[in-house]
Amino acid sequence: MKTFVCIKYVPDTSEAEVKLNPDGLTVDDSRFSFDINDADNYAVEESVIIKEAQGGEVTVLSIGPKKSEVMIRMAMAKGCDKAVRIEDDRIAAHDPLMVAKVLAGGLKDQEFDLVLTGCMANDDWHMSTGVALAEELGVNHASMVNKVEILDGKVKVNRELEGGLMEVVEVDLPAVLTIQTGINEPRYAPIRGIRQAQKKELNVVSLDDMGIDAAAVNADASQVVLEKLYIPEVESSAEFIEGEPDEKAEKLASILQKGGLV
């Protein structure tokens, strides 16, 4: 089984305050911590689980800066065999279609059975890169996958749909699967493993190296124009519920019910 796993280095915006840069188009990321995108971490684990069961090889594919290599090495410490890091300022990274084209360029001329991506990214939440990648590659896909079973020449996967509905589909290989969080329990990358992973092959390539015309994936090529980013004004109302505990619980339940929250 030959697998590629696409991962992204993203900021954790849950702790530090989000501030915009004066250009109004980018976020000041100087106070954030960065790590592998949550869903991608599950994709890495799934790729290693598949390799452990089926044999084969896993290649990490990522578009990102030099500092993201720590994330790539961690994926390699967990069992991925080699990696390609694409770095090129010209890529219109805000547009998932452009990102998909670049990733597809990285897979050009490569043999593969499976490509795993996370189902969504913690920074822009587009949830579309993996699906667009399948389109670019001209292969099948299944999104929001939370169970994978490898069959002969195909995979049987569970897709998690709205309202807890589970869809089970069989997909012919090669295919792209976008992996949902919770499909497995990602392992820890011990430091000794990360050190050993330094010996594994990691190629850094540009658009030119991949033979991709920058004009096809840059901001001019993109149909998405990022006009502005802004932080929505905080609107809030707070209601203090008074009374004895059972009265409070009753009032709270009624508010939640009326609001359609339960």
Added chain:
Amino acid sequence: MQTFTEKYDLLGCIQCGRCTGGCPVTVRADLNVRQFVNDAYDEDKLEELAKLAEIWDCTACHTCAVRCPKGLKPLEVLIGLRTMIVESGKVEPTVRDALQSVLLEGNPWEKSRATRSDWMEGLDVRIADPDEPVENLFFVCCTIAYDPRVRAVAQNMVKLLNKAGVDYAFLPEDESCCGSEVLTLGEEGLFEMQVEDNTEYLNEFKAERIVTLSPHCFTTYKTHYPDLKTPVVHYTQLLVDLLNDGKLSWKGELPKKIVYHDPCYLGKQGGIYDEPRELLKSIPGAELVEFERRRERSLCCEGGGGKMWVESESKKERLSDTRIKDAKELGAEIVAVACPFCVLTLEDSMKGLGYEEEMRVAEIMELLGELMET
């Protein structure tokens, strides 16, 4: 390559049982450290032993090491077994995330490195510079730097030092975790890296002493950093010196019954028992009472040994609950501690037991901060 038996000197054990006999965790978990020391002789059994859930019950309080007549550290056998699990990558997600955060951000709390010095906001803090010699170089600790509940320890320290005219400086935001919990969680490789990096970093500064706010950092630097050139003290040692030199004075009174809880990392491991008590005795109006289990016999709060990230499978009473009940029985109004982890565990128990109205858990620096003359 050393065998497991050689590394932990297992043949030195005479199976007297003083380790298990003193282990505070045995009252609530199935942990029998003597048996582990015995069974680990058999190298073929190690993998099986490493899979037992109770290896994660140890709080690294070091009671077993203090009591061992042969000078062994039985707890290290459990940590060695944890290392086997950590290196396989199959650890609890909470442990995984804490360790990964240490590697990426220099703290186990999954906080951004860039925000490490946020606690200093609004304070007149002197920041250390490798080119400027200083008497007291302060190492804050990840928990005190990031956890809003215990930040006051550092903040009050700054106010106290400024007022007492002490020559001091705090490390800037590139201060990194000392590795105390990394070591006891069994991430041996990461801890080795931290020792190397922190030694190099701290040795750049010219200081007479490094003052740690947490006893976990204190013991770790003292015990596991052989090449650190600057001596390390706990802040209670420095403050007692200042007190004796007449540089500290308190405003008003605190007419409360205070019981002092000896943190394992400060007492059993650091040998510091008297300084925290001297500070508490200096508080006007305070009455210092003592737990029956105190000093070397102090009951562990279960906050050490990486237990902040590992929940015990046992549903029996937490040791911190037992401790708070003991304090209640003594009529203590304040449970004073000198460790951020003890504050967090004991306060949780105090609240859980519903004693919030009549009891308070406080770090000594919180109490002193309230008594500083402005």
